Amino acid sequence: MKNIVIGRYIPGDSFLYRMDPRVKLIALFLLFVAVFVIDELWVMGGALLGILILLPLGKISLKKVYFGLRPLLFLLIFTFVFQILFNTQGRLLTTLRLEFDPLNTAIAGGLFIAWLFLKRFTKFTFLSFLGVFAAILTVLSQLTIYLPFGTYTIAIYEEGLLFAIFILLRLIIIVTLSTILTITTKPTDLNLGLERVLKPLKVIKVNTEEIAMIIGIALRYIPTLLDEANKIILAQASRGVDFQEGKFKDKIVQIISLLVPMFIISFQRSDELANAMEARCFVPGKPRTRLNQLIWKPLDSVVLAVTFLFMVASIGVRILW
Amino acid sequence: MGIRLNAVSHVYTAINQTPVEAIKNVSLSIHANDEFIALVGETGSGKSTLAQHFNALMAPTSGEAQLFDVSITAETFKDKKIKKTPIRKRIGLVFQFPEYQLFEETVLKDVAFAPKNFGLKDAEANELAKHALELVGLDESYYSRSPFHLSGGEKKRVSIAGILAMEPDILVLDEPTSGLDPQSQETLMQVFQTIQEKTHTSIVFITHDMNWVESYAKRVLVMHQGELVFDGTPGDLFNHPELKTWKMDEPDRIKVLNEIKTHLKTPLKSLDFNAVIQAIKTEETS
Numbered sequence A: 001m002k003n004i005v006i007g008r009y010i011p012g013d014s015f016l017y018r019m020d021p022r023v024k025l026i027a028l029f030l031l032f033v034a035v036f037v038i039d040e041l042w043v044m045g046g047a048l049l050g051i052l053i054l055l056p057l058g059k060i061s062l063k064k065v066y067f068g069l070r071p072l073l074f075l076l077i078f079t080f081v082f083q084i085l086f087n088t089q090g091r092l093l094t095t096l097r098l099e100f101d102p103l104n105t106a107i108a109g110g111l112f113i114a115w116l117f118l119k120r121f122t123k124f125t126f127l128s129f130l131g132v133f134a135a136i137l138t139v140l141s142q143l144t145i146y147l148p149f150g151t152y153t154i155a156i157y158e159e160g161l162l163f164a165i166f167i168l169l170r171l172i173i174i175v176t177l178s179t180i181l182t183i184t185t186k187p188t189d190l191n192l193g194l195e196r197v198l199k200p201l202k203v204i205k206v207n208t209e210e211i212a213m214i215i216g217i218a219l220r221y222i223p224t225l226l227d228e229a230n231k232i233i234l235a236q237a238s239r240g241v242d243f244q245e246g247k248f249k250d251k252i253v254q255i256i257s258l259l260v261p262m263f264i265i266s267f268q269r270s271d272e273l274a275n276a277m278e279a280r281c282f283v284p285g286k287p288r289t290r291l292n293q294l295i296w297k298p299l300d301s302v303v304l305a306v307t308f309l310f311m312v313a314s315i316g317v318r319i320l321w
Numbered sequence B: 001m002g003i004r005l006n007a008v009s010h011v012y013t014a015i016n017q018t019p020v021e022a023i024k025n026v027s028l029s030i031h032a033n034d035e036f037i038a039l040v041g042e043t044g045s046g047k048s049t050l051a052q053h054f055n056a057l058m059a060p061t062s063g064e065a066q067l068f069d070v071s072i073t074a075e076t077f078k079d080k081k082i083k084k085t086p087i088r089k090r091i092g093l094v095f096q097f098p099e100y101q102l103f104e105e106t107v108l109k110d111v112a113f114a115p116k117n118f119g120l121k122d123a124e125a126n127e128l129a130k131h132a133l134e135l136v137g138l139d140e141s142y143y144s145r146s147p148f149h150l151s152g153g154e155k156k157r158v159s160i161a162g163i164l165a166m167e168p169d170i171l172v173l174d175e176p177t178s179g180l181d182p183q184s185q186e187t188l189m190q191v192f193q194t195i196q197e198k199t200h201t202s203i204v205f206i207t208h209d210m211n212w213v214e215s216y217a218k219r220v221l222v223m224h225q226g227e228l229v230f231d232g233t234p235g236d237l238f239n240h241p242e243l244k245t246w247k248m249d250e251p252d253r254i255k256v257l258n259e260i261k262t263h264l265k266t267p268l269k270s271l272d273f274n275a276v277i278q279a280i281k282t283e284e285t286s
Helices: A021-037 A041-057 A062-086 A102-118 A125-142 A158-184 A187-197 A199-204 A208-238 A248-279 A298-320 B047-054 B074-078 B085-090 B107-117 B122-135 B152-164 B182-199 B210-216 B234-238 B252-263 B273-285
Strands: A092-100 A150-157 B003-013 B019-030 B036-041 B062-067 B070-072 B091-094 B170-173 B202-206 B219-224 B227-232
Touching (some): A021 A041, A021 A298, A102 A125, A199 A208, B036 B047, B036 B182, B047 B062, B070 B085, B091 B152, B107 B152, B152 B170, B152 B182, B210 B252, B219 B234, B227 B234
Parallel strands (some): B091 B170
Antiparallel strands (some): A092 A150, B003 B062, B062 B070
16 A cells, blocks of 8 residues: 555656756657657667666666556557567568467466466566566477367567567657656646646636646645555454455455545545635635746756757658658 | 563654654563553654554564564564454454544444454344443444444444454553543543453553543553653652653642642641641641
């Protein structure tokens, strides 16, 4: 429960931290456009290289970015594998013929189950999974003795491989860019920036201040509610609820015993907050001054110009190449 | 022996990455029978953290908590083979705010929740629940009411009944009287005393009110900045020279007697109402 971190801000100091949140958001948007416009693998590779240079300049360690990527690792691999397996354009590169017979299927299944059991004790779960996966493929393709009941041929085509790498690079770039934003920007600053960036929408009667206020309150209450959830877990554990054990039927009761107090406490908290805001004469929609004013610095203009140029360049490459 | 803590410390990491020692090197033992202990200390002194070590909700980061026949250390706490729920049945902990535990549709169902968790049949659990509700002074008319439509004091009683229904050997109460009117506070403390006398259950209660300490507790534990600074009788505590440095206060009775003492010419042999009345009478006649 304590490991849930949303919008992981890590204190630090570099030009990425000193930038105005408005500029960060706009720059992120421009770079996203650029990344989606790029359609050449070598340009995409160049963009990734650019980001890899940007990281040490902004004093962000690769490890932190990896932690941002980790939850999406499954998705990345999934898209990569699917592109390779099902894209059949271009030159055929290699094929791998898998033959299933009772023995090798059993060995492959055994390897997988062994990995499931052992993953708790090994440190590099993901690396060991790749190893096991490779071993399963080898077993299935090489160790065919008798009575194969099915075959499957994995065929890898040039286009498929290149496109898979291209998609992978694009996803990595997008996630890394957003991770940089959340690592270097406090949620409150981000929210303030968002409010200012969305301000033009006021013309079409979108209440941007309220949207920002809602996001801000939601962000503010994540740690509080996690804390409350923790207290409820302890109080119910005191009454014999074992959250780690139990049959399916027990699990449902356990979750209800956690959710009902959680709901009630959340409503109580929001009621109290609404009263506290009213007691301080908060009127929705009234013009308001800020404790922390955003200041536009020369750095911000430079960053905005550079990212804008990058976007224009990527559009140019797309049209002219 | 019920609870024995050997040099228990609990350190957690604060939001700015600095370690905070919630409790430091606490050693104490609580018998499974006939104890009536008050746990006092200023806010933030580690009382609640200590109480959560009593029923294995928290594990010491160093040291050992021997809870009946189970030893809880930083290592054994993580071991899933060592079951913690049996400990929690024998050592019941009531939290300060009832909102954190009430969830069922009716009061009776909510109180019967704990006994059911420990594998009792519905009928047996309901019997225990009814008995527990009777102990805390809630009659039959409450059985089918929703716990969320009760007053704060009634919720508190339901939450206490919810733990009493497990029939624990040791009952730990985190501020059982907070948020109650004076009359209910007195009634509730008397309920605990009755339970203690009838069943010989050991009771540990956290409080800020020295009057309860004086009139009910047989033994007092004082926490100060994470350390256990006093373990003894209430009488010894109120005569202790460091009472004020621990941010503790004397109970009203002793304050009154001390006030009268300053106005008397004759020195008192002992500090109780009889001695004071005697002294006043002799001064009036002379």
